[in-house]
Amino acid sequence: MTIMQSKCDLCGSFSELNTCPACGRLVCSSCFDNTKNLCIVCARGTKFGEKLERDYLE
Numbered sequence: 001m002t003i004m005q006s007k008c009d010l011c012g013s014f015s016e017l018n019t020c021p022a023c024g025r026l027v028c029s030s031c032f033d034n035t036k037n038l039c040i041v042c043a044r045g046t047k048f049g050e051k052l053e054r055d056y057l058e
């Protein structure tokens with residue numbers, strides 16, 4: 001896993017980031033669910049994550 005110091009895609013804070021394997025977002029540790037190894041959006045459910053990702057790309 002690559003860890004980078006950059007801006008979290010979800011909350012916008014600068015810290016060490018984790019890459020979500022499901023959506024590819026770079027998220028901080030507070031936006032990353034370590035038990036599921038997913039960002040909090042993907043951890044909540046795939047449909048919600050897909051919708052957010054589409055909005056994010058537009």
Ligand SMILES: [Zn+2]
Pocket residue numbers: 008009010011012013027028029030031
């Ligand atoms: Zn965050």
Ligand SMILES: [Zn+2]
Pocket residue numbers: 020021022023024025038039040041042043049
């Ligand atoms: Zn994700």
